Amino acid sequence: MARLTIIGLGPGAAALLAPMARQAMESAHVVAGYGTYLDLLEPELLAGKEIIESGMMREMQRVQAAIDATRAGKDTVLVSSGDPGVYGMAGLAWELAEECGALADIELSVVPGIPALCAAAALLGAPLMHDFASVSLSDLLTPWEVIERRVELAAQADFVLAIYNPRSKRRDWQLPRALELIRRHRGPRTPVGHVRNGYRQDQLVDVIALDGMDGAYIERVDMLSLLIVGNNATRFVSAPGGRRMLTPRGYMDKYVKKC
Amino acid sequence: MARLTIIGLGPGAAALLAPMARQAMESAHVVAGYGTYLDLLEPELLAGKEIIESGMMREMQRVQAAIDATRAGKDTVLVSSGDPGVYGMAGLAWELAEECGALADIELSVVPGIPALCAAAALLGAPLMHDFASVSLSDLLTPWEVIERRVELAAQADFVLAIYNPRSKRRDWQLPRALELIRRHRGPRTPVGHVRNGYRQDQLVDVIALDGMDGAYIERVDMLSLLIVGNNATRFVSAPGGRRMLTPRGYMDKYVKKC
Numbered sequence: 001m002a003r004l005t006i007i008g009l010g011p012g013a014a015a016l017l018a019p020m021a022r023q024a025m026e027s028a029h030v031v032a033g034y035g036t037y038l039d040l041l042e043p044e045l046l047a048g049k050e051i052i053e054s055g056m057m058r059e060m061q062r063v064q065a066a067i068d069a070t071r072a073g074k075d076t077v078l079v080s081s082g083d084p085g086v087y088g089m090a091g092l093a094w095e096l097a098e099e100c101g102a103l104a105d106i107e108l109s110v111v112p113g114i115p116a117l118c119a120a121a122a123l124l125g126a127p128l129m130h131d132f133a134s135v136s137l138s139d140l141l142t143p144w145e146v147i148e149r150r151v152e153l154a155a156q157a158d159f160v161l162a163i164y165n166p167r168s169k170r171r172d173w174q175l176p177r178a179l180e181l182i183r184r185h186r187g188p189r190t191p192v193g194h195v196r197n198g199y200r201q202d203q204l205v206d207v208i209a210l211d212g213m214d215g216a217y218i219e220r221v222d223m224l225s226l227l228i229v230g231n232n233a234t235r236f237v238s239a240p241g242g243r244r245m246l247t248p249r250g251y252m253d254k255y256v257k258k259c
Numbered sequence: 260m261a262r263l264t265i266i267g268l269g270p271g272a273a274a275l276l277a278p279m280a281r282q283a284m285e286s287a288h289v290v291a292g293y294g295t296y297l298d299l300l301e302p303e304l305l306a307g308k309e310i311i312e313s314g315m316m317r318e319m320q321r322v323q324a325a326i327d328a329t330r331a332g333k334d335t336v337l338v339s340s341g342d343p344g345v346y347g348m349a350g351l352a353w354e355l356a357e358e359c360g361a362l363a364d365i366e367l368s369v370v371p372g373i374p375a376l377c378a379a380a381a382l383l384g385a386p387l388m389h390d391f392a393s394v395s396l397s398d399l400l401t402p403w404e405v406i407e408r409r410v411e412l413a414a415q416a417d418f419v420l421a422i423y424n425p426r427s428k429r430r431d432w433q434l435p436r437a438l439e440l441i442r443r444h445r446g447p448r449t450p451v452g453h454v455r456n457g458y459r460q461d462q463l464v465d466v467i468a469l470d471g472m473d474g475a476y477i478e479r480v481d482m483l484s485l486l487i488v489g490n491n492a493t494r495f496v497s498a499p500g501g502r503r504m505l506t507p508r509g510y511m512d513k514y515v516k517k518c
Contacts, residue, residue, distance in 0.1 A: 011371075015282070018373065020274035083373070085380040087508075091388030094496055094505050103498050110381040112270075112373045114277065114342070121344040122369040129350030130401070131409050133392040133418060141509035142389070150390050150416045157412035158405070159392060237353055239362050246353050249346075250400035 003028075004070040004097070004106050006090050008083040008113020011199035012040040016119070021111045025077050032066040033079030040081075040200070050074070063092050070106040083115035087136055087164055116198065117162040120226045123205045124193035125237055125244030127228045132160035137167070137174045144174070151178045155185040160234065160247055163227040167218065175221060179213055182229055186210055191236050191245035193228040194221065207236065207243045262287075263329040263356070263365050265349050267342040267372020270458035271299040275378070280370045284336050291325040292338030299340075299459070309333070322351050329365040342374035346395055346423055375457065376421040379485045382464045383452035384496055384503030386487045391419040396426070396433045403433070410437045414444040419493065419506055422486040426477065434480060438472055441488055445469055450495050450504035452487040453480065466495065466502045 005028070007021035025031060025045050031038070032052035052069065054062040063078065070076045080088035090110045097103050121128045133154035139147060154161050161182065167175045188211035196204040208217065210229070221227065230245055237244040264287070266280035284290060284304050290297070291311035311328065313321045322337065329335045339347035349369045356362050380387045392413035398406060413420050420441065426434045447470035455463040467476065469488070480486065489504055496503040 008377075010277070013279070015279035016277045016371065018269070018275045018277060020272070023274070083377040083380075085377055085385055085387045086391075087388070090381070091385035091505060091508050094385045094503065095507055098496050098505075103496075108498070110385070112275065112377040112381040114371045114373055115377055118267075118342040118344055118371040118374055121342075122349070122371040126344055126350035126353045126369070128344045129346070131392070131394045131406075132345075133390070133413065133416075135390045146417070147390075150418060153412045153416035154392065154418075157409045159409060159413075237357050237362075239367070244353065246350060246357075248354055249350050 001105065001107050002070045002073050003075045004066060004078065004093065004108045005076070005111060006078045006080060006084045006093050006109070007111040008080050008088060009037060009040060010082065010114035011116065011119035012081065013199040014042060016114055016199060018111065018113060021113060024111055027075060028077040029074040030066070030069045030076040031079060032062050032076060034062070037079050037081050059089065059092055060096070063089065063096050066093070067097055067100060067102050067106065071102055080113070081116070083113045084110055085112065086115040086117070086134070116164070116226050117228070119198045120193065120195035120228060123195055123198055124207060124228060125246050127191070127193055127230055127234060127245045127247050128160055128162070129247045129249045130160060130231060130233070132162060134162040134164065136164040137178055138165040138171065139174065148177070148181065152181045155182045158185070158231045160231045161229040163229065165223060166225055166227050167221045168223045175218055179210070183210065186229065186232065190232070191230045191234050193245050194225060196222070196225045198226070205242070207245045260364065260366050261329045261332050262334045263325060263337065263352065263367045264335070264370060265337045265339060265343045265352050265368070266370040267339050267347060268296060268299060269341065269373035270375065270378035271340065272458040273301060275373055275458060277370065277372060280372060283370055286334060287336040288333040289325070289328045289335040290338060291321050291335060293321070296338050296340050318348065318351055319355070322348065322355050325352070326356055326359060326361050326365065330361055339372070340375070341378070342372045343369055344371065345374040345376070345393070375423070375485050376487070378457045379452065379454035379487060382454055382457055383466060383487060384505050386450070386452055386489060386493060386504045386506050387419055387421070388506045388508050389419060389490060389492070391421060393421040393423065395423040396437060397424040397430065398433065407436070407440065411440045414441045417444070417490045419490045420488040422488065424482060425484055425486050426480045427482045434477055438469070442469065445488065445491065449491070450489045450493050452504050453484060455481070455484045457485070464501070466504045
């Protein structure tokens with residue numbers, strides 16, 4: 001029985017790719033993935049493989065082709081960026097494999113990766129140290145009312161908030177609207193982290209205050225950006241390498257300081 | 260200037276340790292960490308290193324010792340399980356380094372890792388495919404009212420819910436109480452994933468229904484467990500390897516099926 005393995009590249013740097021994911025690629029006959037992600041890989045990893053590539057909006061066809069290749073007896077790897085289980089390809093692979101009655105014919109597994117929110121957090125300081133929620137602002141597959149309700153309740157519950165897909169050329173009003181909801185429950189000086197191309201070429205890491213997220217700033221946010229909005233305890237940290245953000249977990253109140 | 264690098268081991272398997280984290284350990288003079296986590300590492304990685312080890316409740320001392328070692332000019336790695344930014348050591352390291360005025364003397368950085376919720380999700384199927392929230396039920400550093408409010412609002416917002424630190428010998432009433440709040444917003448057949456020791460020895464992967472989370476089942480949940488409660492669309496998937504859970508993202512409604 002051939003294997004269909006859905007792997008996560010992590011942020012994209014080879015040094016953050018798990019050996020288990022690399023090994024799955026090395027032993028596969030077929031590699032399927034969105035071109036932009038395959039371009040992040042060292043060319044040697046793809047040498048001699050059958051490649052199933054397709055554009056951003058053609059996930060269904062890509063996953064279907066990967067399932068078909070596996071059913072034809074070829075070990076196949078389906079490549080996702082970040083973690084395949086967080087807004088990645090794991091769900092569609094399970095869903096389509098079940099729908100097409102392929103689960104008995106193939107060996108499906110998921111290899112986890114470092115999700116974009118953890119990569120961004122590491123670059124920003126330590127913003128996710130307390131309870132957090134992750135919301136995608138893309139209303140392509142989810143009604144906007146559902147997204148809006150989640151943003152509002154997450155802000156109300158004082159979750160740190162990771163915002164995926166904050167803005168694209170065609171989706172430009174969703175982020176200002178989400179920020180408006182968040183401002184009902186957060187002070188103007190709440191730190192907001194913005195990471196674009198984390199651990200990739202042209203990396204941007206920026207920590208600003210919520211009241212700095214105005215029209216001019218928002219122009220700089222796009223589909224390659226991830227935002228992290230602090231909770232009510234998140235604060236700025238001045239470090240030589242630049243401003244960072246930190247969400248305390250409560251240790252300092254609980255324990256005696258030593259320095 | 261010596262480096263203090265906070266790394267995440269991921270779930271613990273060497274095949275899921277990022278090369279960047281491994282490299283930081285290889286080039287460090289000092290490795291600091293909780294004994295149980297250091298035991299997950301290949302012994303070669305610790306050979307010849309100065310080791311700063313301390314028990315579970317002594318994070319402050321451990322981080323302080325790591326900062327002191329770095330200030331003394333020794334490159335130091337502070338080891339966290341999972342991702343150091345998700346309920347890990349990144350926050351305390353930033354916090355203490357700032358508090359002790361060490362940020363100008365050391366080069367502090369965080370190397371992200373695969374967090375426990377992504378490792379668990381990969382083993383459970385694809386439960387995190389839509390917006391999710393992560394809550395720790397440990398009320399050691401957070402008032403229970405805050406935790407309870409987060410659980411309730413996350414359930415109300417239809418987030419998939421990852422539950423860290425669900426239960427320990429001394430904290431046995433919090434999980435039943437959290438489940439009671441969740442049941443107000445989820446049907447009895449909502450899938451719940453339970454992973455214990457994911458990608459480690461004695462791995463347990465179990466998918467049950469919310470109404471199966473009764474007293475007898477809860478006895479099996481402990482500090483090594485992570486729970487993932489589905490949203491209102493999460494469903495079971497029957498796979499040859501065992502029951503899995505899947506949170507659809509909406510593709511099937513949006514696109515035409517191909518098989």
